[in-house]
Amino acid sequence: MFNTVLVANRGEIAVRVIRTLRAMGLRSAAVYSDADAGSPHVAAADVAVRLGPAPAAHSYLDIEAILSACRAVGAQAVHPGYGFLSENVDFARALQAAGITFIGPPVQAINLMGDKIRAKNHVTAHQVPTTPGIAEPGLDDAALAAAAAGVGYPLLIKPSAGGGGKGMVEVRSPEDLPEALASARRTAAAAFGDDTLFLERLVPSPRHIEVQILADAHGTVLHLGERECSLQRRHQKVIEEAPSPLVDAALRSRLGAAAVAAAASVGYVGAGTVEFLLSDANPDEFYFMEMNTRLQVEHPVTEQVVRVRGERLDLVAWQVRIAAGQPLDFGQEEVGWQGHAIEARLYAEDPAAGFLPSIGTVGKLRLPGHVRVDAALREGQQISPHYDPMLAKVIADGPDRPAALRALDRALADTVVLGVKTNIEYLRLLLADPDVAAGNLDTTLIERRSFEFRRISAAELALAAHLLSPEPGTGPWAADGWRPGAPAPRRLQLEADGGLVEVDLAAGAALVDGEPHRLLDTPNGVQVDGQLAHISWAREGDTLWLGSAGWSTAVRRRGRREQVPEGAGAAGVSPHVSSPMPGTVIAVKAADGDAVTAGQVLLIVEAMKMEHQLASPADGIVRMPALKPGDLVTTKQTLATIEPSADDGHTRKDQHG
Template sequence: MNPQLFDTVLVANRGEIAVRIIRTLRTLGIKSVAVYSDADAGALHVSLADTAVRIGAAPAHESYLNIDAVINACKVSGAQAVHPGYGFLSENVDFARALEAAGITFIGPPVHSINLMGDKIRSKNHVQSHQVPVVPGIAEPGLTDEQLLAAASEVGFPLLIKPSAGGGGKGMFAVESLEDLPESLASARRTALNAFGDDTLFLERLVRNPRHIEVQILADSHGNTVHLFERECSLQRRHQKVIEEAPAPLFENLAQGAQIRERIGAAAVAAAISVGYVGAGTVEFLVSDENPDEFFFMEMNTRLQVEHPVTEEVVRLKGQKLDLVAWQVRIAAGQALDFSQEDTSLEGHAIEARLYAEDPASGFLPSVGTILKVREPQGIRVDSSLRDGLEISAHYDPMLAKLIAWAPDRAAALKSLDQALERSVVLGVLTNNEYLRLLLADEDVLAGKLDTNLIERTMDRFVFRTPGPRELALAAHLAYRQLPATATPWGARDGWRAQRHHAITQYFDDGQALVETRLKPTTEGTQVTIADEEFSVTEYGTDIQINQERTLIVHAFAPDETLWLNESGFSAAVRKVPREELLERQLATLAKQSGHYSPDVLSPMPGTVISVQVSDGQQVVAGQVLAIVEAMKMEHQLLAPADGVVSLSALKAGDTVKAQQVIASVEPSEVKEQEHSA
């Protein structure tokens, strides 16, 4: 062990970033301490660490955001330093102060830097005084909604509402007109307060179709500050990055790109030096696609970024690869950078894709459940905490893993990443894997014509694959194979009847409808009929042949008889419907046909009620917001299905709900009118 470094470091985070930090600590010869909530008792980071300490219940505010619990974990484990990862307490100035008071080293910047750069209003005004260009707007502490409304016309539309605290795009709203501003301000304040405990807002002029370029900074406590070139993070959905790459295609495709890279790097270094920054940080800029020579400071993230691996893959220090986490630890221990700006260089191109637990075909709704099977691709870097049996809950961010591809040039890196996604298997929750492949194949992405609104514009182009008759035939075959085969004729699974074989009927829910399948065993496999279409299914080891088409399909059954399938990166779930549920569905269909109406409004996913917008007995109109549920840091509005009178369940803000739980019921107006007429 290097005597200049720490003996024991606690990792105050979870998921893939905790795993990534623990592995670097191991290479440095440092003992690692994991912390975990009740929901993460079986998580990978817990088993990889040298020791682990429970810090609370599943909700983040009772565990990963509980400063006292983390400090106590440091004391009981003997940790001399804390690495916060990103998110949670990584930019929390109170946490940094509490560590300082306890005599524990914070592997991050000084309190002064966090305090100044952690507030977007202060940071914007500060860097502007140091000749760093900023976006026009109004940024003052404590602005009320009335003051923001009064200033909006001078800022100009379209404009962007931004919370002063936090990051990750949460609480940011684009507003096109003054009429839309009051409702957006209310939503932005609510989101900022829930996510960051601070609802301070400011306004900026919205730069249409900008590029998001950020510069990696490293600074030590001996006065040395360098930049490690830039990343382009323009592919975003709802201000949340999806795909990141380094170096920026914008600069690579411009004749003056090298000069702009030098200027933006110098601006980032100036911003860091102006606050006495120490450690690893990122300075983010908006760059106009129409005028790339013009760039504006957005914010400085005083922590490690999710997308830091692409920088590690392309930056060379005196010809050697970079480990940003190792440098964070060395700097926190008081070591100086052993290289200068002239020692840094770029080699090749790297692209990172974030794998999320979400359903793109259903508006990117979060997906929760138990991981049944994981197969991570070989040949590229994968930062992941996935393992078979892992529980994915609604309490935390939906990111599951990051896939990072490096190649000598951008085209080869894109191809490598797409092939890796094709080989990736995650069964048990829905993921955005297929969506990532569609995005990487988009003509604008391939050409490097990126901007922060590209994903929003391209969504209508993408057609998501859904389970069809082919997948349902496979489900019938695999479900039949699961049936017990007993020694008596009555328990046999071959469908035998006197004088003839009877087809085995099974029903499946493909997420859209109930589908009937009829199956007969054959000498080589099964023959499945769906409507009037027939499929022959045969297994050859790990391959499955469907109607003479042979393919590799990975599958797994959940305890509720849901069959999860993966083929070339496409995943789907089809559930076998038991007899009891089948009867209930048939009765419900009969009731609906007889004129009965189901007025229930259901939560589409497990989550937390953050707002109830109406009162019991209130008259509502179709499409009116009744309540808002948050899951995996995303808000979901629950709307009235028709005009009528609402009846609320006994729920209030802060209550947790299950998937398909009744939130409210709306009795249609016409029903009331008919009762009154009678």
């Protein structure tokens, strides 16, 4: 067994791996970028090594920096977690050359299964069913467009490299194909360094089912059942569960046999996942999608339900043992399942604003204590734009699926993260959806749903005005405006839920849009209209975050009402196009002086591993600086302004035809 294992990752997966290493009595080594110097995974490890600056390319993706860290701490093995270098064949080879054990599969398995085109063609030869389509290396856009008619619409563009749904684009008609191919190539090149694409027929009402594999170096390959991963948004999983409500014992056996055959065909060793696509209308027909040669984000739901000799398995512990040469000490006949488990991914994002990723400082944190939570969060932590926006995973289990659903909903209601926007309220709304509750799932369900999000109430605005009334730095209970004796009336302008509201404060009272509310400070907190305000809050300067029962919002104090700039478009629509967060320009679709229409994409910015298309808010003439791909932009930086067209209807010539 190893003495020291270096974890070449960050965030919740690094904390989760370090927890198992400690339980096994092994010394753990963390690595970190400048942005993560104070992160929980650094504090959790026995020793930590700085890799470099915040961008992943100069830290977590720097192979030589990680090898140097291994030498510095004397690590005999490296656990890659998931993402970053976990499926990078060059990294596995570099570790092998340095005499350091890679806690993952052999190089040849990564190399074969890491390329979806090769993998698909390989498993087809081993009688594993695959989705109809065209999967040939080296096809350019013209060749793919020519082949698309034979594949048939709707179809799916998929990158050959990488995983996690990045670069996958659904195409409904030939007219949409050129732009979809360009977007898929951009994303694949940026995420995986390889823009090779292939096409597959889109399966109607698809279910995404994956099978957990465990294999040792002594010839034993077995499966640990399936996970239901159909609740996805833009091919990114949102909620996962085990077992699948669609799969019965007979289908589980067939899926497991196909997964074992795929893994055995490449001499797989370690923990891995084989992913299948099933038609909800005919689940007996399933197709191989890909094999992930690493641990999956959703592995905890398998750990919660699988039993071997009555005990739960720790997949990370088995990864370490297998990498050290130990054989599996149980067979397929000893694997059983008990109960049901569901996992929700908690993201720093704003569902009400198109799931825009959110950055900021965690000012208040409360995680549920009655379920499993895999997280790397603390109060005061900076949520950086440089990495994936996933903050934590909340995993609940129960004797059956309804009990697990109820436990997960209660856990999310008890979760408070203030300082950034999160998807907690959205997750609870999704869990309450009748089809989700009934287990009628498919990968398009989320895209067909829209939810009404809770808005801040007048009483909560009154509370916010009270908490924001002191000057910054004087504390929430300062006397300002609340002195005994004569009242000191005060008017505040607050921004909340995308609008402005004026609140008049006087001693013990707040007037919100003409509606009076009584306020009283007590030793137990603030009473609003005679009731104690059971709400969490955190303040940063002129911004106050409020949260309760899985809901949160930000209220910002303004000194005066900001005027909407003059310009094109409907009344109240700003003519300015700005970046939603720090990022990198990856495509420019217009030039200064072009005539544009409302909704036309002007440029594309990448931030937090996602593409953000910035569109014109109105018809008019675009005014924009000479931006180019690779340029860095900051939050709220104005990137373009739309001017009204000339009164006579003539506009400047579109420079791009």
